[in-house]
Amino acid sequence: MQVDFIDKRNWDQFHSPRNVLLALVGEVGELAEIFQWKGEVTEGLPELTEKERDHVGQEMSDVLLYLVDLANKCHVDLPSAVLAKMEQNGRKYPLDKAYGRADKYTDL
Numbered sequence: 001m002q003v004d005f006i007d008k009r010n011w012d013q014f015h016s017p018r019n020v021l022l023a024l025v026g027e028v029g030e031l032a033e034i035f036q037w038k039g040e041v042t043e044g045l046p047e048l049t050e051k052e053r054d055h056v057g058q059e060m061s062d063v064l065l066y067l068v069d070l071a072n073k074c075h076v077d078l079p080s081a082v083l084a085k086m087e088q089n090g091r092k093y094p095l096d097k098a099y100g101r102a103d104k105y106t107d108l
């Protein structure tokens with residue numbers, strides 16, 4: 001879908017890995033900006049307005065779209081990489097050591 005969007009606009013020439021990474025970081029910044037100076041917010045974001053919550057979804061979408069684009073440009077199979085990473089996380093943070101603790105695995 002994103003590949004088709006880019007192809008139809010003849011934008012592939014601009015979407016080098018570096019450029020897409022910079023675009024991704026920019027969108028993460030835009031997402032962070034919504035939370036900026038607000039103080040702590042809780043699950044479901046009841047402290048934000050409806051418009052702000054909608055904006056959060058939009059910026060998250062931009063981040064995801066650029067991340068998927070970046071994975072393609074880097075020839076990373078993202079679904080496989082995510083599954084492998086989750087397995088690695090499970091090994092680094094075994095239940096018996098990590099349960100109820102937020103410490104880094106090196107400090108468990």
Ligand SMILES: Nc1ccn([C@H]2C[C@H](O)[C@@H](COP(=O)(O)OP(=O)(O)OP(=O)(O)O)O2)c(=O)n1
Nearest residue numbers: 002005006011014027030059061062063065066
């Ligand atoms: N060269 C580009 C420009 C845009 N997009 C797509 C990916 C993002 O989903 C979205 C980003 O568009 P904008 O740069 O206009 O950013 P915003 O949508 O965040 O707009 P604004 O900066 O006004 O909030 O469009 C893209 O793939 N390649």
